[in-house]
Amino acid sequence: MKHAGACRQNRSMLSDEQEGLMIRRRIGMSLIAAAFACAAGTAFADYGTDRALIEDLQARYLFALDFGDPEAYANTFAPDGILDFGWGEIKGREAIAKFVADGRKRIEEARAKTPPGQRPSVGRHAIHNIVVKIDGDKARSVAYWSHMTSGPDGRGGVDFFGHYEDELVKVNGEWLFARRRIYNEAVPEWASQYGVNPVTTPSPPPKYRAPSGQR
Template identity: 45%
Template sequence: MPVYNASYAQDRAEIEDLMARYLFAMDWNDFDTYADCFTPDGVLDYAKGTTVGRENIREEAREFKERVGTIYKDVDGNPAVLRHLLTQSVIRIEGDRAWHTGMWFEMANDGPRMDDGGRLTPTVGTFGTYEDELVRVDGEWKFSRRNIRNEFLGGRESSKENPVAVMDRKAEGAG
C-alpha cells in the first residue's frame, strides 16, 4: 500500500479535476481543452491506435467523434449524444509523477432497448478501464500517457490481473 503524504489530497483533487475536464471536453466536442489535458508529447492509446503529441491528439479526437457519430444514432437517425462517466479511481502519486487506474462507462441517447419480456431497459454502451501516467508540468497535472482499455473489444481488454496491482508495480519501478 502506498504511503500518503500531506500533499496527497491536493494532488488527488487536481488530478480528479483534470479527469473530469477531460470527460466534459470529450463529450462536448471541446477538442482544444481535450488536447490540453495532455503533455505536449503525450500519448493516447485507445481502440483506434496510438497517437503521440498534443496536436495529433486534438485532430484524432475530432476525427474519432465524427466516426462515432456515424455508428451511434438516436431514434431519429441523428448522431447520438454520448456521455462518459468515471467511477472508482485509484491514484498513486510519487512527487511530480502519478498513476491512475479507473473504471469508465458511457451511455448514449440511442434509446432504451426492449428486453425479452417486452420491457424497456436502459443500456450502458461501452465500458472499460483507464490506465494513466501523469506528470506535473509547470504546476499542473497532465496526462503523459492515457491507455483506454475497452472490455468489449478483443485485444483491448484489461489484463486478467487486478489493474491496481499493475499500476502499483509501475509506480514502484519508477522510483
C-alpha cells in the same frame, strides 16, 4: 548537623536539576512530536490537493471528449503526451486534437442521418473507482470508466465499459496525462486480463485493432 543540612541542600539542588532536565526533555520530545505531526499533516494535505487536481483533470477530459472539444481534450495531455487505446499510439497534442476532431465529424454526420421524429443519439462517459499513487511530480492512476448511449426515444443505458491506466506528470503546477491507456471490455483486443489486478500490476498495452474503415 551542619553536615546533614548540607547534604539535604545538595539533594535538593540535585533534585531541582533533575526536574529541570526532565522538563527540558519533555519539551524537546513534544517539539519533535509536533514537528512530525506537522510534516505528516502537510504531506497529507499535499496528497489531497494533488489528488483533487488529478480527479479534476480526469473529469475535464471526459467533458471535452463527450462534447467534441478537440483543443480542451488535447490540453489534458502533456505536450508530448500519448493516447493509446488500440489504434496505435497517438502522440502529441496536435495529433490527439485531430483524433477528437475527426471523431466529432463522424458523430455529426451520424446525427444528421437521424430519421424524422427521432432524437439523435447522445453518448456520455463516467469515471469511478479512482486509485491514485503520487510520487513527487509524477503519478499513476487506475480507474473504471463506463459509457452510456441514448436511443431514439432519449432513453439510454450502458453499452461500453472498461478501465484507464494513466501515467501523469506535473508541469508548472498543473497535472497532465503523460500517457493514457484505455481498455475496453467490449473489444477482445482491448480488454483487460482477468486475474491481473491493474492497480498492483500494470497491464500490457491494448492490442492493435485497425479502425473499422481500415479493416
